[in-house]
Amino acid sequence: MANSNTEQPLSTHADRFDINRNYSISSYVKGELFLTQLMYLIGSENTFKTLKKYYRDFKFKHPTPNDIKRTAEKVSGALLDWYLIDWTQTTNTIDYAVKAVDVDAKGSSVSLERIGRMPMPMDVMVEYENGELEYFYIPLRMMDFEKPNPLPNVKCTVLNDWPWAQQQYNFRIDGKIVKSVKLDPMGLLADVKPENNSFKK
Structure with a gap:
């Protein structure tokens, strides 16, 4: 999708996607890739610790995208504002x-x-x-x-x-x-x- 020229930012509202397929890919595939890239950024051990802490802190609640970012920052010590912005609010690609x-x-x-x-x-x-x-x-x-x-x-x-x-x-x-x-x-x-x-x- 990244090379199709039809991609829209992950933060786009569900009813504002131009193509249904893009919504499906953004919701599921790009969400999964967010965690894969997080593992690339902070390492597998920090990522697993982040997911466990995120679950403990936010189960039965309504977390925002910032909450997973803040949790990863607390666990790893890395600064990740730029990552959340680039991955969810733009269609910038990695090359x-x-x-x-x-x-x-x-x-x-x-x-x-x-x-x-x-x-x-x-x-x-x-x-x-x-x-x-x-x-x-x-x-x-x-x-x-x-x-x-x-x-x-x-x-x-x-x-x-x-x-x-x-x-x-x-x-x-x-x-x-x-x-x-x-x-x-x-x-x-x-x-x-x-x-x-x-x-x-």
Whole structure:
């Protein structure tokens, strides 16, 4: 639906959708994806804790969209106003790409690009020429948060945060030759063009 040019914001009243199918997708699929993206943002453990606390605090009540956001913020410590706004009040899409990988005698440089209007932190898996894997995490500056390493058996390096207004992000890996780069290695990100999420030498 995101690529159909008919999508309307999730906050649209049920009787104001132009197409019935869009209402159905927004109500069910995009609601489910909201939680998947929350898991991508704050990690699976924080998401499960959020859902349990949300149920305890709001069962038999009438919560608002802000209540799930506030609960996730209390549990994780992340700032999530921007996420609730982008996901529910706009039709901004997520689209990130590996723009370039340059290798020289001293190491490798990786260039990433945000093409869609919705910002996200970035999970990056790098494989080196010797077969070694390294997971890089790029925090999103306006979240003021670092997600716990979702892959404890893989070396994790936290890079400088990515300001949402900057479309490109570059980082350097000294002394190592990059063989491949993959964004969102666990497949949680609702990227509308996953085909540009990887590089292979």
